[in-house]
Amino acid sequence: MKRFLGWSSALCLAAVTLSAQETNQLQRLELRLQQMQDSFELQQRAMREDFERRVREQQAQIDALKQQLETATNAPTPVAQPPTAAAPATPEQVNQLNDKVNQVVEAQKKVLESEFNPSIGFVGESVFSYRSQGPDQTGSDRPGGFDVYQRSMELDVAGSVDPFARGYVVANASADAATGEATLGIEEAALETDSLPGNLTLKAGRFFGEFGRLGYIHEHELPFVNRPLVLDQYLGGETRTDGAQVNWLVPVPHYVSLTLGLGNGFGGDSPLNDPGAYRALSGLNYFGRLSTFFNLTPDWNVETGISGLINPDTQDRGGVDGLTGPGGVPMTEKERRVAGLDVKLNWVPLQNNQFRSFTWGNEVLYSDSRYQFDPDGTLNPANPSPGFSGDEYMQGIGAVGLYSYATYKWHRQWSGGFVFDWVQSASDNHDQTFACSPYLTWAISHWNQLRLQYTHTDHNAASGLPPDDAIYLQWAWIIGSHAHGWQQR
Amino acid sequence: MTSTLLRIVTVMAALTALFGSAPAHAAKIRIVITLTDLADFAREVGGDHVDVFCLATGIEDTHGVPMKPSFVPRMNRADLLVLVGLECEHSFLPALIEASKNSRIEYGHPGYVDCSAGVSPVEVPLSTGHSQGDVHPYGNPHYMLDPLRARIAVTNICNALVASFPQYQADFTRNRDVYLARLNAKIVEWEAAAKPLKGVKFVSYHLHWPYFAERFGLDYFGTIELKPGIDPTPHHIAELIADMKAQRVPIVIREPQFPEKVPKLIAQQTGASLVKLPIMPGGVPRTETYIKEMDYIIHTLVAAVPAK
Numbered sequence: 001m002k003r004f005l006g007w008s009s010a011l012c013l014a015a016v017t018l019s020a021q022e023t024n025q026l027q028r029l030e031l032r033l034q035q036m037q038d039s040f041e042l043q044q045r046a047m048r049e050d051f052e053r054r055v056r057e058q059q060a061q062i063d064a065l066k067q068q069l070e071t072a073t074n075a076p077t078p079v080a081q082p083p084t085a086a087a088p089a090t091p092e093q094v095n096q097l098n099d100k101v102n103q104v105v106e107a108q109k110k111v112l113e114s115e116f117n118p119s120i121g122f123v124g125e126s127v128f129s130y131r132s133q134g135p136d137q138t139g140s141d142r143p144g145g146f147d148v149y150q151r152s153m154e155l156d157v158a159g160s161v162d163p164f165a166r167g168y169v170v171a172n173a174s175a176d177a178a179t180g181e182a183t184l185g186i187e188e189a190a191l192e193t194d195s196l197p198g199n200l201t202l203k204a205g206r207f208f209g210e211f212g213r214l215g216y217i218h219e220h221e222l223p224f225v226n227r228p229l230v231l232d233q234y235l236g237g238e239t240r241t242d243g244a245q246v247n248w249l250v251p252v253p254h255y256v257s258l259t260l261g262l263g264n265g266f267g268g269d270s271p272l273n274d275p276g277a278y279r280a281l282s283g284l285n286y287f288g289r290l291s292t293f294f295n296l297t298p299d300w301n302v303e304t305g306i307s308g309l310i311n312p313d314t315q316d317r318g319g320v321d322g323l324t325g326p327g328g329v330p331m332t333e334k335e336r337r338v339a340g341l342d343v344k345l346n347w348v349p350l351q352n353n354q355f356r357s358f359t360w361g362n363e364v365l366y367s368d369s370r371y372q373f374d375p376d377g378t379l380n381p382a383n384p385s386p387g388f389s390g391d392e393y394m395q396g397i398g399a400v401g402l403y404s405y406a407t408y409k410w411h412r413q414w415s416g417g418f419v420f421d422w423v424q425s426a427s428d429n430h431d432q433t434f435a436c437s438p439y440l441t442w443a444i445s446h447w448n449q450l451r452l453q454y455t456h457t458d459h460n461a462a463s464g465l466p467p468d469d470a471i472y473l474q475w476a477w478i479i480g481s482h483a484h485g486w487q488q489r
Numbered sequence: 490m491t492s493t494l495l496r497i498v499t500v501m502a503a504l505t506a507l508f509g510s511a512p513a514h515a516a517k518i519r520i521v522i523t524l525t526d527l528a529d530f531a532r533e534v535g536g537d538h539v540d541v542f543c544l545a546t547g548i549e550d551t552h553g554v555p556m557k558p559s560f561v562p563r564m565n566r567a568d569l570l571v572l573v574g575l576e577c578e579h580s581f582l583p584a585l586i587e588a589s590k591n592s593r594i595e596y597g598h599p600g601y602v603d604c605s606a607g608v609s610p611v612e613v614p615l616s617t618g619h620s621q622g623d624v625h626p627y628g629n630p631h632y633m634l635d636p637l638r639a640r641i642a643v644t645n646i647c648n649a650l651v652a653s654f655p656q657y658q659a660d661f662t663r664n665r666d667v668y669l670a671r672l673n674a675k676i677v678e679w680e681a682a683a684k685p686l687k688g689v690k691f692v693s694y695h696l697h698w699p700y701f702a703e704r705f706g707l708d709y710f711g712t713i714e715l716k717p718g719i720d721p722t723p724h725h726i727a728e729l730i731a732d733m734k735a736q737r738v739p740i741v742i743r744e745p746q747f748p749e750k751v752p753k754l755i756a757q758q759t760g761a762s763l764v765k766l767p768i769m770p771g772g773v774p775r776t777e778t779y780i781k782e783m784d785y786i787i788h789t790l791v792a793a794v795p796a797k
Binding site for chain 1: 546548549550553555556557558559561562565584585587588589590592607609619622623718719720745746747748
């Protein structure tokens with residue numbers, strides 16, 4: 001026992017001693033490490049300062065050389081010499097030096113698009129509003145009364161795919177009216193190439209097809225808060241399609257542009273055809289626009305175009321008997337046809353167009369779709385045994401709608417205007433709606449804009465809807481890359 | 490449907506064959522140029538061999554030339570596109586190039602002539618964040634207001650012409666040398682005439698004048714714009730007026746593209762002279778060429794310097 005206790009004590013003592021030694025050693029090591037760190041930081045600081053000094057000196061030398069080169073290049077003639085030209089160097093030496101310095105300067109230049117390849121931008125858009133009527137009286141999915149709507153949270157990504165094509169994606173999340181959840185959707189994702197012969201550009205994927213003037217503009221870039229009623233009703237809002245379009249710059253001295261395209265559907269909020277088991281070419285949507293431009297004076301110009309959209313064989317778009325025609329008769333769209341004419345008059349004074357401008361934009365659309373009427377509703381799939389009863393008939397409905405707006409800019413930050421909407425329902429041309437909206441825009445900067453708009457909407461007796469008054473305050477902002485595209489001009 | 494498509498394609502092919510781009514060397518060399526100073530240089534160097542079309546008339550802001558579709562057919566047929574570079578034309582040129590569908594003048598091709606090559610820029614920003622306004626990432630692009638740097642643009646235009654059309658090399662180089670000799674003589678004259686400007690403080694509406702100030706020894710005191718492309722706030726104007734009074738700044742420059750109201754107010758409040766100066770040829774009457782423009786700028790400024 002004593003031996004055991006003795007060994008134990010000895011072991012404990014040894015352990016304590018060892019532990020103390022280890023602690024001392026650890027402290028020494030920590031001290032040593034601290035010293036090394038301090039030394040390293042000192043050296044690093046000295047190296048950094050030395051490096052920065054050298055860079056400054058070299059930059060000064062480069063600047064001095066550039067100064068000399070600017071005066072020495074281009075072989076000043078014996079007629080007269082600028083007083084600063086002095087460099088007693090041979091032309092060969094000057095050229096060599098010129099090359100070296102230019103390489104240094106050029107190396108500092110980067111194509112910014114590739115610095116973050118692809119280029120990335122983000123658009124935020126909030127709409128604060130008050131509407132006098134609820135959604136059951138307006139057809140909107142937004143509530144009546146006071147509302148705050150995060151309409152756009154848009155991510156824009158663009159870049160070169162290869163030497164022959166570029167691509168871009170616009171992903172947008174809009175807050176759901178019921179849940180408030182923002183579901184990310186792809187508004188556009190397309191490839192574009194102009195590496196084709198004959199002035200052709202091909203675009204394919206999901207994109208806003210060219211029809212009219214404001215159908216392919218994103219909501220935050222519209223000249224007013226909401227997309228015109230006629231574009232909403234006849235096209236389904238923005239002209240989104242999954243398809244392909246070819247643009248042809250007609251090779252004549254005057255500007256003429258022709259675009260033709262096809263797509264699975266057409267219109268961001270427009271129902272798609274029932275795909276069914278098999279689809280012929282006539283089941284697709286075909287669209288196009290022919291446009292031109294005239295300079296009236298150096299400051300005044302007019303741009304105009306005609307557009308067309310046809311889906312020759314519409315397969316139950318919106319459902320069988322999902323629509324109601326005149327007299328409340330159930331019907332189904334069988335052929336979709338829309339034509340458009342757009343005219344935009346611009347006053348863009350050459351000298352101060354950033355401070356003053358005037359735009360008068362107009363678009364008239366004619367919808368001439370054909371429908372299958374089903375008075376007794378026997379085709380409705382909800383029936384126990386849906387089928388033809390013999391009273392069905394085909395008929396076309398012609399309807400017209402238009403918008404006209406004028407915007408005057410009197411200051412780099414301030415502009416205001418007025419938009420008038422009038423539209424006959426595409427499925428019942430007796431049902432008419434009109435709206436008028438004055439608006440005031442404050443562009444705090446190029447990337448930050450507020451807009452106040454009042455809209456009075458009224459309907460005729462056939463619609464059975466009461467008038468609606470609304471006030472909107474729109475706030476749109478952009479961070480990151482923001483290109484000035486041709487379509488947004 | 491198929492027959493309709495065939496008809497459309499046939500018409501397109503016929504029109505392309507009829508009006509399609511003629512061979513580049515069939516007639517004069519077609520040059521599209523963004524601003525009028527470069528157009529003047531191209532006419533001087535190119536002589537009778539070139540047909541110059543300038544997007545600007547001279548009275549526009551260098552960053553705000555309207556994007557007119559009527560430019561597109563011209564650019565579609567151009568052999569060369571000559572630009573200032575340093576993102577000076579960023580607000581209108583990229584979209585026009587895209588619309589013109591002419592690969593000869595796209596970035597990276599021989600027909601894309603960036604005249605800023607070899608120019609040492611000033612005011613290269615440390616950050617391109619929009620908190621600094623609409624800054625130019627490669628530096629201030631208004632180097633054409635320094636005649637020594639402008640000579641580099643003359644050489645760049647000549648080099649591009651020679652590279653694409655070597656058959657006219659002798660003419661181009663001779664024209665360049667003749668023009669540079671005239672310019673050199675004028676530089677001597679301008680530097681002598683501008684001696685009263687040494688150390689003179691001035692403000693301008695936009696940050697157009699750093700190269701000019703550096704070349705002729707002026708002291709660039711500030712800008713009326715809060716930041717490039719951002720309108721002044723009342724606080725900024727009040728601060729600028731107070732500082733100008735304290736520092737006795739004698740000159741306010743208004744570029745014709747900007748409204749007169751605020752520069753006039755500042756000049757009245759500070760007792761400074763308000764002068765209207767062009768930023769490219771044609772900006773004000775009797776400045777149709779680069780040499781006339783620089784003559785006008787220097788003599789107007791010298792006349793505005795208060796007597797000591």
